[in-house]
Amino acid sequence: MNTKKDRLSHRLSDVRCESCDEEFDIRRYELGYNFCLSCGDVLARSVVRTVVPLHKSNYVLVTNRDDLKGINSKYQPT
Numbered sequence: 350m351n352t353k354k355d356r357l358s359h360r361l362s363d364v365r366c367e368s369c370d371e372e373f374d375i376r377r378y379e380l381g382y383n384f385c386l387s388c389g390d391v392l393a394r395s396v397v398r399t400v401v402p403l404h405k406s407n408y409v410l411v412t413n414r415d416d417l418k419g420i421n422s423k424y425q426p427t
């Protein structure tokens with residue numbers, strides 16, 4: 350009996366969606382996604398983009414709140 354093939358296929362999906370905690374394809378994770386296919390779809394449609402004019406620089410498209418805080422030098426984490 351050889352079970353090697355079975356174990357290999359199981360290892361493909363031990364990545365979990367940050368939103369619904371469902372397992373999804375690790376190949377998707379390797380592409381930079383933290384969400385399963387269905388959650389990723391919803392997020393892609395509801396993503397909020399903010400354009401930040403940077404001093405002495407170009408306008409920057411920010412989709413992440415943490416990035417926005419990093420850009421704002423007056424932001425003081427308390």
Ligand SMILES: [Zn+2]
Pocket residue numbers: 366367368369370371384385386387388389
């Ligand atoms: Zn999900």
